[in-house]
Every structure is written in structure tokens, then in C-alpha cells.
Amino acid sequence: MDTLAQLAHGFSVAFSPVNLLWCLLGTTLGTAIGVLPGLGPALTIALLLPITYQVAPEASFILFAGIYYGAMYGGSTTSILLNTPGESATIVTALEGNKMARSGRGGAALATSAIGSFVAGTIGTLGVAFLAPVVVKFALSFGPAEYFSLMVLAFITVSAVLGSSAVRGLSSLFVGFVIGMIGVDLQTGQPRFTFGLTELLDGVDVIIAAVGLFAVGETLYVASRRYAGKDEIVPLKGSLYMTAQEWARSWKAWIRGAFIGFPIGAMPAGGAEIPTFLSYAVEKKLSKHKEEFGTVGAIEGVAGPEAANNASAAGVLVPMLTLGLPTSATAAIMLSAFQSYGINPGPLLFTTQGNLVWGLIASLFIANVILVILNLPLIGLWVKLLKIPAPQLYAGILVFSTVGTYGISQSPIDLVVLYLLGAVGFLMRRFDFPTAPVIIGMILGPLAEAQFRRAMTISNGDWTVFFTHPLSLTLLILAFLGLLGPHIWGYIERRRLKGQEAVPGDA
Amino acid sequence: MSVHDEPAAPRGVAMPELLIGLGMLAAAGAVLWQTLAIPVSPLYSKVGPTVFPYITTGGMLVLALLLIKAAVQGGWQPDDEKETPTDWKSMGFVAAGLVANMLLIGSLGFTAASVIMFVLVCYGFGSRHPLRDLGMGLVLSLAAYFGFAKALGVNIGAGFFEDFANGAIATVASWFGA
Numbered sequence: 030m031d032t033l034a035q036l037a038h039g040f041s042v043a044f045s046p047v048n049l050l051w052c053l054l055g056t057t058l059g060t061a062i063g064v065l066p067g068l069g070p071a072l073t074i075a076l077l078l079p080i081t082y083q084v085a086p087e088a089s090f091i092l093f094a095g096i097y098y099g100a101m102y103g104g105s106t107t108s109i110l111l112n113t114p115g116e117s118a119t120i121v122t123a124l125e126g127n128k129m130a131r132s133g134r135g136g137a138a139l140a141t142s143a144i145g146s147f148v149a150g151t152i153g154t155l156g157v158a159f160l161a162p163v164v165v166k167f168a169l170s171f172g173p174a175e176y177f178s179l180m181v182l183a184f185i186t187v188s189a190v191l192g193s194s195a196v197r198g199l200s201s202l203f204v205g206f207v208i209g210m211i212g213v214d215l216q217t218g219q220p221r222f223t224f225g226l227t228e229l230l231d232g233v234d235v236i237i238a239a240v241g242l243f244a245v246g247e248t249l250y251v252a253s254r255r256y257a258g259k260d261e262i263v264p265l266k267g268s269l270y271m272t273a274q275e276w277a278r279s280w281k282a283w284i285r286g287a288f289i290g291f292p293i294g295a296m297p298a299g300g301a302e303i304p305t306f307l308s309y310a311v312e313k314k315l316s317k318h319k320e321e322f323g324t325v326g327a328i329e330g331v332a333g334p335e336a337a338n339n340a341s342a343a344g345v346l347v348p349m350l351t352l353g354l355p356t357s358a359t360a361a362i363m364l365s366a367f368q369s370y371g372i373n374p375g376p377l378l379f380t381t382q383g384n385l386v387w388g389l390i391a392s393l394f395i396a397n398v399i400l401v402i403l404n405l406p407l408i409g410l411w412v413k414l415l416k417i418p419a420p421q422l423y424a425g426i427l428v429f430s431t432v433g434t435y436g437i438s439q440s441p442i443d444l445v446v447l448y449l450l451g452a453v454g455f456l457m458r459r460f461d462f463p464t465a466p467v468i469i470g471m472i473l474g475p476l477a478e479a480q481f482r483r484a485m486t487i488s489n490g491d492w493t494v495f496f497t498h499p500l501s502l503t504l505l506i507l508a509f510l511g512l513l514g515p516h517i518w519g520y521i522e523r524r525r526l527k528g529q530e531a532v533p534g535d536a
Numbered sequence: 537m538s539v540h541d542e543p544a545a546p547r548g549v550a551m552p553e554l555l556i557g558l559g560m561l562a563a564a565g566a567v568l569w570q571t572l573a574i575p576v577s578p579l580y581s582k583v584g585p586t587v588f589p590y591i592t593t594g595g596m597l598v599l600a601l602l603l604i605k606a607a608v609q610g611g612w613q614p615d616d617e618k619e620t621p622t623d624w625k626s627m628g629f630v631a632a633g634l635v636a637n638m639l640l641i642g643s644l645g646f647t648a649a650s651v652i653m654f655v656l657v658c659y660g661f662g663s664r665h666p667l668r669d670l671g672m673g674l675v676l677s678l679a680a681y682f683g684f685a686k687a688l689g690v691n692i693g694a695g696f697f698e699d700f701a702n703g704a705i706a707t708v709a710s711w712f713g714a
Contacts, residue, residue, distance in 0.1 A: 077688070079688040079689060079690050080687075080688055080689075082689060083688070083689050194612065196599055196602045196603060196606065197603075197612070199595070199599055200560060200596075200599045200600075200603065203592055203595050203596050203599060204563070206588075206592045206595075207563075207567055207592060207596075210588065210589060210592070214574075214585040216585070217584065217585045219574055219575055219576070219585045220574075221570070221571075221574050221585060221589065222567070222570045222589070223570075224570065245634065248630060248657070249627055249630055249631070251661075252623065252626045252627045252629075252630045252660055252661060253622045253623050253624075253626065253627045254620060254622075254623065255623040255626050255661070255662065418663070419661050419662075420657070420658040420659075420660075420661035420662060420663035420669070421658060421663070421669070421672060423630075423657060423661055424633075424653070424654040424655075424657035424658045424661070424669070424673065425654070425676055427633070427634070427637075427653060427654075427657055428650045428653070428654055428673070428676055428677055428680055429680055429684065431637060431641070431646065431649075431650055431653070431692075432646070432680050432681070432684050432685050432688075432690070432692055433690075435641060435646065435692050436685055436688065436690030436691065436692045437690070439691065439692065441638060441641065441642055444637070444638040444641070445638065448634050448635075448638065451634070456556065456559075459617075460552070460553065460556050460612075460613065461612065461613065461614075461617070474588075478588045481583070481587075481588070482583045482587075485583040486583070490583070
């Protein structure tokens with residue numbers, strides 16, 4: 030019952046008028062940037078990072094968490110009405126949601142996704158509150174070798190297992206490692222990868238990397254793709270009040286989605302894509318209205334994945350808070366906000382920063398309540414945001430990007446690095462390299478290096494330390510299986526098929 | 537969702553992807569060059585600052601070769617992405633806006649440079665009302681300067697627009713203050 034007492038204390042932190050205002054600001058901003066194409070929570074939180082020099086940690090994390098949750102709600106609105114998923118996590122919502130909007134049931138689709146997000150977000154946040162202390166107990170026994178192996182596992186899962194290609198995902202990750210290593214090595218004071226430029230001694234700020242990849246790269250990509258045709262906004266039709274039948278079809282999907290999403294998000298793998306696709310497949314299989322899938326739009330196909338998406342977003346916070354292990358770009362940027370306060374997320378966070386952690390968790394419950402209000406009765410407001418024309422939207426994003434990057438140190442070199450990374454981001458988008466592993470590699474790479482060196486120092490330079498600790502070995506074996514398992518499996522499958530007949534184009 | 541790097545039938549060498557692979561190889565080379573340039577203290581022989589850079593170099597080398605292999609076997613881009621032509625003109629205007637911003641921000645200040653960037657980017661995205669965009673860019677930049685930058689407490693320097701606006705604010709304030 031310790032958790033409940035802590036949580037009650039957390040609510041007393043979160044319910045202070047100032048923190049409620051931060052939560053309201055975060056959720057409103059989060060919904061807005063979730064609705065707007067081209068802006069995401071990772072970019073927004075990165076641009077707002079300087080606020081960590083101004084306000085108390087509780088305030089900025091309540092703000093960031095509100096943005097994080099809000100973007101999930103807002104993203105579904107865009108998917109349903111515009112059929113342009115702003116984030117990979119809402120691709121599945123667009124599948125059925127946009128079909129529903131086109132057949133005049135947009136209101137019901139928005140309602141089931143908002144209420145489903147609320148239900149799943151609340152279940153997921155409860156999951157964080159009760160699972161995190163368990164993970165903390167477990168994590169207290171971790172030494173540097175275990176941490177290093179855990180990070181290796183996370184690297185493999187976020188870049189190689191999720192996403193369309195292991196090679197491209199790992200390439201992004203390694204680019205992130207290089208960016209993360211630029212600057213002075215903290216243990217020896219030696220400059221690394223600075224190409225002799227003193228401006229690079231401090232390293233590349235995560236704001237610059239995030240803005241370059243997500244804002245500049247994205248703008249260049251959208252500009253280069255103007256021939257690809259325009260998406261039309263489906264006017265919002267149909268009542269926001271769901272019928273009894275729609276409720277009956279939705280609620281089980283919400284619960285199932287939440288229970289698919291949270292555990293996958295909470296694993297050191299993270300990612301919202303797999304749970305949303307999984308939930309979609311489950312709902313399609315269980316539905317009594319299979320004929321609606323892909324034709325007029327099935328409400329279960331919106332309710333389940335949307336719930337899974339929000340529950341996994343909550344789940345991602347478990348490894349982030351308890352182990353300091355970010356598994357999404359947004360979580361990685363939040364981790365750098367912790368670093369900016371000199372706080373190290375990890376098992377000790379729950380004892381040393383009880384106010385912060387439990388205030389944050391409590392504010393997530395409040396954020397969910399605010400968000401369901403913002404996204405149902407006030408939905409008309411957000412639909413108007415979709416009408417901002419693309420030229421002014423992207424030009425405006427670049428203006429705010431300039432404030433965020435040039436404001437760090439008024440150095441034109443920062444803008445040069447920003448635009449170089451923007452060019453890299455453009456190429457990555459154009460050639461289907463995922464961008465999130467760059468940010469994760471950049472933030473987590475130096476931490477992994479530190480744990481590696483610590484482990485090697487403790488073991489007196491003995492490499493076998495990573496293989497003799499049973500837990501560390503298990504984690505490395507899992508990472509190895511994640512990397513090569515699909516190849517081995519594919520090889521066995523091909524050998525098996527060769528005996529029969531070769532199917533062209535179906536390797 | 538699983539790993540599909542190799543297409544089944546060879547489709548000839550895909551040039552753009554090959555260039556990406558070669559770029560990765562070049563990047564691995566640059567990382568190796570910079571790794572060799574890291575001075576290592578002889579006192580720190582165990583796990584020094586070069587161990588991770590060497591691992592990174594090795595990883596990038598392997599990945600570059602795998603990318604080149606995939607490119608030689610026909611590339612990995614889906615057909616619809618390949619068939620959409622790149623709008624170079626549009627991209628050119630956006631890039632021009634970015635470069636103008638970078639070159640002018642030091643001398644003209646944030647607002648003026650941002651307005652120029654705003655107009656160029658809007659033009660690149662197909663807006664044909666440069667004067668209207670100029671007005672919108674000015675309002676947005678000043679809002680960003682006074683709202684966002686001041687709220688975050690970041691200092692982005694001041695050019696003549698900001699001085700003018702600051703002066704106007706000071707004048708108005710003195711009317712009421714006096």
C-alpha cells in the first residue's frame with residue numbers, strides 16, 4: 030500500500046494551482062502540436078528544453094508529460110480527418126478512422142479514440158504507478174555490466190527489431206552515437222570528433238539534433254514532395270455521442286488495446302507501432318463486423334489501436350523513470366531534461382526525487398482528464414488548426430526552430446550544424462531511415478559508454494564480465510536473438526520452402 | 537514489421553541508394569580519421585576514450601557495406617517513393633530561406649532574418665502572396681521574439697526591428713509611467 034500513499038502525496042504536488050496550470054498548458058500545447066502535421070512531441074519538448082533553466086523540475090516535467098500525452102490525443106484527430114498519420118503510432122488509427130470519417134461517422138471515430146485514449150491512458154498510468162516500484166526493487170541489484178547489457182538490448186530493439194529494416198535502423202543509431210560522442214570526453218578530458226573546431230567542444234546540443242532532424246529535415250522533405258498530391262480534410266460529420274451499439278463495440282477493444290499496449294511499451298523495447306498493429310489484428314479477428322474493416326470503417330479498428338497507442342506511451346515511462354532507459358525519441362529528450370537538472374533517472378530517483386516522480390505520475394492522471402475534455406467538447410477548435418495552410422505552417426515551424434537553436438548560444442555555427450543535420454534528416458526521410466534511433470543513440474550512447482567503462486574498471490579490464498554475470502549474459506543473448514533471430518528464422522523458412530516450389534517475390 | 541532488406545529478384549544497381557551507402561562509408565572513414573586524432577594518455581591504457589569510437593567505426597563500416605550490398609541488389613525504396621519526382625525548385629527556395637537566415641541573422645538580427653526566411657519558404661511551398669507572407673512573418677517573428685524567447689529566457693540578440701520594437705515599448709511605457 031506504499032504506492033497508494035506515495036501516489037496520494039503525488040496528487041498533493043500535482044494539484045497545486047501552479048502545477049495544474051502547467052498541466053493545462055502542456056496538454057493544450059500537446060494536442061495542438063499533435064493535430065498539426067509536421068510537429069511532434071519530441072520536437073516540441075526539445076524546443077522547450079531551455080525552460081529547465083527557469084522553473085522547478087516538477088513544473089517542467091508536468092509540462093512535458095502533458096505535451097507527451099496530448100500529442101497522442103491530437104495525433105488521432107489528424108489521422109481520422111486528414112488520413113496523414115503524424116506519427117508512426119497513429120498509422121493504424123488512420124486505416125479505419127479515416128474510412129469512418131468518409132462514411133459520415135467521423136464524430137464516433139473521434140469519440141471512441143478520445144475516450145479510448147482516456148481509458149487506456151488511465152490504465153497505463155496506473156500500470157506505471159504500480160509496476161515502477163517493482164522494477165525499481167529489481168533494478169537496485171543492477172551493476173554497470175547489467176546496465177550496459179540492458180542498453181545494448183534497448184539499442185537493438187529500438188533500431189533493429191522495430192522498423193522496416195535492421196540495417197537502416199542500426200545505421201541511424203550509429204549516426205546518433207557519433208553525434209553523441211562529439212565534444213570533450215568526460216572521463217579523460219580529451220576532445221573527440223570536433224574536427225579541430227572549438228565550437229564543437231561542448232558537443233552537439235540535443236535541441237539542435239532534434240530540431241535539425243524533425244523540423245528542418247521534415248520541412249525539406251515535405252517541400253520536395255509537393256508533387257505527391259494533397260490530402261483533403263474530411264469535414265467532421267456525425268454525432269460525437271456514440272450509440273449504445275458503438276459503446277458496446279468499443280469498450281472491450283479499449284481494454285484489450287490497453288493490455289496489449291502497456292506491457293510492450295514498458296519493455297526495454299518500447300515503440301508504439303507493434304502494439305497498435307497487434308491490437309488492430311486482434312480486433313479484426315474478434316470483430317463480428319469484419320465486412321466493415323477497410324470498407325466503411327470499423328469502430329473496433331479505431332478503439333483498439335488508439336488505446337494500445339496511449340497505453341504504450343505510458344509504458345515507455347517505466348524504463349525511462351526506473352532505469353534511465355529511453356526507448357523513444359520523446360523519452361530520450363525528456364531524459365536530457367533530467368540531465369539538465371543534474372538528476373539521473375534510475376532506481377534511486379524514486380527515493381531521492383519522490384516529489385518529482387509521484388507528482389509527475391499524478392499529473393498524468395490529471396492530464397488524461399483534461400485531455401478528454403479538450404478533445405471531445407472542444408474538438409471543433411482543433412479541426413480549425415488543420416486548416417492552417419502548409420506554406421505558413423512550415424515557414425512558422427522554421428522561425429520557431431531558429432529561436433530554439435540560435436537562442437542556445439547565438440552562434441552561427443549552431444545554425445550550420447542545424448542545417449547539416451536537416452540535410453541528413455531529409456535524406457533519412459527520403460530513403461526510409463528511421464530518425465528516432467539517432468536521438469536515442471545520441472543520448473543513450475554516452476551513457477552506455479560510461480557504464481561500459483565503469484564495468485571494465487571494476488573488473489580490472491576483464492572483458493568477460495559481461496558474460497559471467499548471469500543477468501548481463503541473458504540480456505546480451507536476448508539482444509543477439511533480436512538482431513539475428515529473424516535472419517536465422519528466415520533462413521530456416523527458405524530452406525524449408527526450397528524443397529517445395531520457389532515463389533517469386535516472396536522471400 | 538520484420539526484417540526485409542533484400543528484394544527477391546535482382547533489379548539492377550540502384551544509384552541513389554548506392555550513393556547513400558557510399559556516403560555511410562565516407563562517414564565511417566571520417567569517424568576513423570577523427571578517432572585516430574584523439575590523443576590518448578599513456579596512463580589511461582585500459583578503456584580509454586578511443587574504445588567506443590573504434591567500435592562505432594567498425595559498426596559503421598559493416599553497415600555501410602550492407603547498405604551498398606542492398607543497393608547493388610536493387611535498392612530498398614518502395615516504388616511509389618521512387619516514382620514521385622523531387623520538387624527541386626520548391627526545395628531550392630526552402631534551402632535559400634535557411635541559408636539567408638543563417639547569413640543574415642548576425643547582421644540584421646533575428647526578426648529581419650526570420651521574415652526573409654518566412655517569405656522564401658512560403659514561396660517555396662507555393663504561396664504567391666509575398667507581401668501578405670511578409671506581414672505574417674513579421675507578426676510571427678516578433679511574437680516568437682517577445683513571447684517564446686523571453687518566456688524561455690533565451691537571448692537571441694537584437695537587430696533593428698527588435699531595437700525599434702523595444703524602443704516603442706519603452707516610449708509607450710514612459711507615457712504611462714510618467
